[in-house]
Amino acid sequence: MSTATESGVQHQPGVPHEPDARHRPGQDDLPHWAGAFPPGFLWGAATSSYQIEGAVTEDGRGPSIWDTFSATPGAVERGDTGAVAADHYHRYRDDVAMMAGMGLGAYRFSLAWPRIQPDGTGAVNQRGLDFYRRLVDTLLERGIQPWPTLYHWDLPQPLEDAGGWPARDTALRFADYAAVVHDALGDRIPNWTTLNEPWCSAFLGYATGRHAPGRRDPAGALRAAHHLMLGHGLAVQAMPGAQVGITLNLTDVRALTHQALDVDAARRIDGMQNRLFLDPLLRGAYPTDVMDDLLPLGRPDHIRDGDLRTISAPLAFLGVNYYSPMLVAASDTAQEHAYPGSPKVRIADGGRPKTAMGWEIDADGLLALLVRLNGEHPSLPLYVTENGAAVDEGLRDVTRVGYLESHIGACAQALAIGIDLRGYFVWSLLDNFEWSFGYRHRFGIVHVDYATQRRTLKDSAHWYARLIRGRTR
Numbered sequence: 001m002s003t004a005t006e007s008g009v010q011h012q013p014g015v016p017h018e019p020d021a022r023h024r025p026g027q028d029d030l031p032h033w034a035g036a037f038p039p040g041f042l043w044g045a046a047t048s049s050y051q052i053e054g055a056v057t058e059d060g061r062g063p064s065i066w067d068t069f070s071a072t073p074g075a076v077e078r079g080d081t082g083a084v085a086a087d088h089y090h091r092y093r094d095d096v097a098m099m100a101g102m103g104l105g106a107y108r109f110s111l112a113w114p115r116i117q118p119d120g121t122g123a124v125n126q127r128g129l130d131f132y133r134r135l136v137d138t139l140l141e142r143g144i145q146p147w148p149t150l151y152h153w154d155l156p157q158p159l160e161d162a163g164g165w166p167a168r169d170t171a172l173r174f175a176d177y178a179a180v181v182h183d184a185l186g187d188r189i190p191n192w193t194t195l196n197e198p199w200c201s202a203f204l205g206y207a208t209g210r211h212a213p214g215r216r217d218p219a220g221a222l223r224a225a226h227h228l229m230l231g232h233g234l235a236v237q238a239m240p241g242a243q244v245g246i247t248l249n250l251t252d253v254r255a256l257t258h259q260a261l262d263v264d265a266a267r268r269i270d271g272m273q274n275r276l277f278l279d280p281l282l283r284g285a286y287p288t289d290v291m292d293d294l295l296p297l298g299r300p301d302h303i304r305d306g307d308l309r310t311i312s313a314p315l316a317f318l319g320v321n322y323y324s325p326m327l328v329a330a331s332d333t334a335q336e337h338a339y340p341g342s343p344k345v346r347i348a349d350g351g352r353p354k355t356a357m358g359w360e361i362d363a364d365g366l367l368a369l370l371v372r373l374n375g376e377h378p379s380l381p382l383y384v385t386e387n388g389a390a391v392d393e394g395l396r397d398v399t400r401v402g403y404l405e406s407h408i409g410a411c412a413q414a415l416a417i418g419i420d421l422r423g424y425f426v427w428s429l430l431d432n433f434e435w436s437f438g439y440r441h442r443f444g445i446v447h448v449d450y451a452t453q454r455r456t457l458k459d460s461a462h463w464y465a466r467l468i469r470g471r472t473r
């Protein structure tokens, strides 16, 4: 674990954090497009419950699938868990003060279902809800818009024991949970997100087993994908009057060559990664080519009459998580990957610089994605709800600054051509538990010294704060 000692710019717990003046020259180091963002544009940062909160047994929280999975030998690197994480559960006040110091207009976080319904159903744990009441009130006191996600992967373990997302009942339980949360907090929160990246929940959770609950059951993963979407639609119904959206991990899929087999490989991956979620939500139908690709896994008899009507309830906005494009080619041999139904497809290397995750850096992919979404659904408001980079450069994170600059520049271009993009959230506010990679990779614009829980703004946080200030002053 690295420490925060590379810099004198350290945040003492309890002290509201202002960006260091030494890192705040005038506005002249801002990119030329910095003025392109309209006044109401939402500048935010994102986190999720299991990745930062810790306190996994406190105040009545029940176990989630990530507690179980991270306790499974070999599932997470070095046996890391979210048991303590960034200790945000206890430090949220300081963290919110730090956000205010950076000038953030919004904070995207998720609520841990097992804090609120430890069994995933029935009895509500008021102490769990109280944590989010306090967090939301603290944000509002600081003028920061709370941007909650109801589900960022921490399913209550009892629901997994009862079948998990491959079971239809989980979708119904999710809607009950959504109603509980909306009743408690609906008066204070304008925009709600149901799910974060259902692709990951379904295919990493139930097909490859790289994520909790660690099952390797491709047909079950397809049922999970549908029930996640159904849960989204039922949750929309359960939150009357709320502005509800969803966040998807979408990408710009490119074929390695113009040859027919590679083009077909790209069609398949675009189908599984993008259209399998976009089409039911926004067109009320699953893409027929993708359904044909998936037929070898069995007939989709888990899809019932009326489900697609439920799933395609009008969206108030679409959240887009973008990190990297995907270059795709046909393969002679079957590959192990997260795309059931298309084994003879491989992910190719585009030869661009990569982040510490091995993800290629290409901001053009973000622009292409926004252009596509706007072209297909012109009246749908868009938010970039995650974008950022894992880099191992400590506090002088020049690669992350470059990454953010190029991708926010792509957002500026999107605005310039009339795309209805309303906000941008950097992933992530804090270094955190990066799922099966544990604490190896650091995504935060704020460094966390896990030994002391000291927070320190990295250069990227100072840069982002200047960008926001340059825009809003």
Ligand code: FCB
Pocket: 048, 051, 196, 197, 200, 249, 321, 386, 427, 434, 435, 443
């Ligand atoms: C996304 C997840 C988020 C984080 C980033 C790096 O897929 O939503 O929790 O892990 O990737």
